Amino acid sequence: xxxxxxxxxxxxxxxxxxxxxxxxxxxxxxxxxxxxxxxxxxxxxxxxxxxxxxxxxxxxxxxxxxxxxxxxxxxxxxxxxxxxxxxxxxxxxxxxxxxxxxxxxxxxxxxxxxxxxxxxxxxxxxxxxxxxxxxxxxxxxxxxxxxxxxxxxxxxxxxxxxxxxxxxxxxxxxxxxxxxxxxxxxxxxxxxxxxxxxxxxxxxxxxxxxxxxxxxxxxxxxxxxxxxxxxxxxxxxxxxxxxxxxxxxxxxxxxxx
Amino acid sequence: xxxxxxxxxxxxxxxxxxxxxxxxxxxxxxxxxxxxxxxxxxxxxxxxxxxxxxxxxxxxxxxxxxxxxxxxxxxxxxxxxxxxxxxxxxxxxxxxxxxxxxxxxxxxxxxxxxxxxxxxxxxxxxxxxxxxxxxxxxxxxxxxxxxxxxxxxxxxxxxxxxxxxxxxxxxxxxxxxxxxxxxxxxxxxxxxxxx
Numbered sequence: 001x002x003x004x005x006x007x008x009x010x011x012x013x014x015x016x017x018x019x020x021x022x023x024x025x026x027x028x029x030x031x032x033x034x035x036x037x038x039x040x041x042x043x044x045x046x047x048x049x050x051x052x053x054x055x056x057x058x059x060x061x062x063x064x065x066x067x068x069x070x071x072x073x074x075x076x077x078x079x080x081x082x083x084x085x086x087x088x089x090x091x092x093x094x095x096x097x098x099x100x101x102x103x104x105x106x107x108x109x110x111x112x113x114x115x116x117x118x119x120x121x122x123x124x125x126x127x128x129x130x131x132x133x134x135x136x137x138x139x140x141x142x143x144x145x146x147x148x149x150x151x152x153x154x155x156x157x158x159x160x161x162x163x164x165x166x167x168x169x170x171x172x173x174x175x176x177x178x179x180x181x182x183x184x185x186x187x188x189x190x191x192x193x194x195x196x197x198x199x200x201x202x203x204x205x206x207x208x209x210x211x212x213x214x215x216x217x218x219x220x221x222x223x224x225x226x227x228x229x230x231x232x233x234x235x236x237x238x239x240x241x242x243x244x245x246x247x248x249x250x251x252x253x254x255x256x257x
Numbered sequence: 258x259x260x261x262x263x264x265x266x267x268x269x270x271x272x273x274x275x276x277x278x279x280x281x282x283x284x285x286x287x288x289x290x291x292x293x294x295x296x297x298x299x300x301x302x303x304x305x306x307x308x309x310x311x312x313x314x315x316x317x318x319x320x321x322x323x324x325x326x327x328x329x330x331x332x333x334x335x336x337x338x339x340x341x342x343x344x345x346x347x348x349x350x351x352x353x354x355x356x357x358x359x360x361x362x363x364x365x366x367x368x369x370x371x372x373x374x375x376x377x378x379x380x381x382x383x384x385x386x387x388x389x390x391x392x393x394x395x396x397x398x399x400x401x402x403x404x405x406x407x408x409x410x411x412x413x414x415x416x417x418x419x420x421x422x423x424x425x426x427x428x429x430x431x432x433x434x435x436x437x438x439x440x441x442x443x444x445x446x447x448x449x450x451x452x
Contacts, residue, residue, distance in 0.1 A: 011445035154450045187386035212442040215434035220385045224378050230365045231374040
């Protein structure tokens with residue numbers, strides 16, 4: 001009660017967490033490996049690219065010791081593609097997060113792909129999931145896409161593949177498209193049938209978007225629940241009288257985001 | 258939810274139409290006629306907290322007898338429900354009752370109205386989508402948008418204002434949540450450059 005914040009993370013907290021995403025840098029100076037709690041950074045040898053946590057990359061960028069290679073999904077072509085996909089070809093869903101094992105075409109065997117990080121186990125969260133490095137696949141948005149995009153646009157605008165203003169415009173478009181989709185999904189919350197499991201598929205929604213909509217969506221879900229509470233109670237009574245009191249509906253009712 | 262919830266208390270003060278089944282002496286003042294007893298069959302509007310108790314079956318008597326029978330209050334009348342069915346966004350719920358949903362849930366506890374429940378759920382969700390739109394427009398347009406942004410701003414002026422005036426208490430709270438979210442999002446986005 002002491003903390004007057006709503007449940008969930010604030011934008012600042014989410015943005016802080018996004019700084020552990022790995023990004024690719026092109027160093028301008030040599031730097032030996034640094035032993036961090038999250039593991040040792042690779043030693044930097046000037047022309048060779050290396051993956052660093054975003055916060056360290058930003059620090060080096062500000063000191064002009066490195067250039068950041070923007071992730072491929074931040075390229076205007078990829079963003080155009082994403083906007084097209086979200087509005088035209090698949091207007092129901094949010095675009096998917098990157099696949100857990102990024103793959104790259106096999107040079108020697110055309111038509112086949114090989115996993116990009118050979119010999120590593122599959123991992124699902126940053127800093128082990130490389131959703132923002134130069135090796136990330138284009139056309140997929142990682143969990144921290146908006147934070148990383150905004151941060152890179154603000155601090156590494158000169159490293160962008162296109163004028164930062166253009167990219168920023170596309171990112172904003174994408175944000176609006178997805179927010180509209182979220183609202184449309186909310187409108188379906190009320191006609192939730194007994195059979196279908198849900199009304200809004202949140203797969204692929206980014207951390208910032210969740211932080212922004214958490215309070216609202218929870219409010220809607222709670223409101224719908226309260227309106228239907230007495231009908232639900234009587235239905236459950238009937239069911240229990242019928243002999244098979246199913247407990248699974250209770251879980252559905254408590255489902256939050 | 259709870260004893261100290263002001264909205265809950267105000268909801269309980271909403272008037273419900275009741276028909277007395279018994280002739281009650283000394284209750285004539287409820288019908289503006291203090292000298293005569295309240296006759297059975299008289300229709301009076303009583304606050305929800307009282308009506309609810311009077312509508313309960315009398316303990317120790319046969320099954321469906323109660324002091325009074327209650328009906329759905331005007332905010333939940335057939336006309337309003339039909340209008341909500343036609344277009345949830347076009348009905349100013351606040352004009353019906355400032356605690357529309359709160360009242361509705363209380364009445365649904367007393368009446369078993371499946372259809373009404375379905376209509377209300379749909380209404381709430383559809384209007385919630387609209388509320389989110391207005392909240393977002395209001396939040397992002399307020400702080401230094403271009404003139405073009407402001408011209409297309411649904412949240413301020415025109416039809417938007419009318420819709421927002423028709424929100425009941427639950428919806429206002431929802432609007433606030435959506436607005437807070439959108440606003441902190443905007444603040445964060447503006448602040449990225451500074452760090």
